[in-house]
Amino acid sequence: MPLTGSDIIKIVIAVILPPLGVFLERGCGADLLINILLTVLGYIPGIIHALYVKSYYQNARRSMD
Known part of the structure; x- marks a missing residue:
């Protein structure tokens, strides 16, 4: 299954602000x-x-799924 737009945004957030990326996940x-x-x-x-x-x-x- 390919990455969605929200997956890419979460990855970028995880690189910029790691705790926020974990919180969102x-x-x-x-x-x-x-x-x-x-x-x-x-x-x-x-x-x-x-x-x-x-x-x-x-x-x-x-x-x-």
Whole structure:
């Protein structure tokens, strides 16, 4: 299944503001707290985690369809 416009926007947001990207994907929970911590400790780990969360839950949603 190809990426939609909203998927691309979420990826861009995840690169610019990693915690916001995780919040849009998962809401306020453990994933968001982990991402905030990673972003504070180093911006790159926060980006990697945000893209991982986006990819993981996107694939999980698509496999359920």
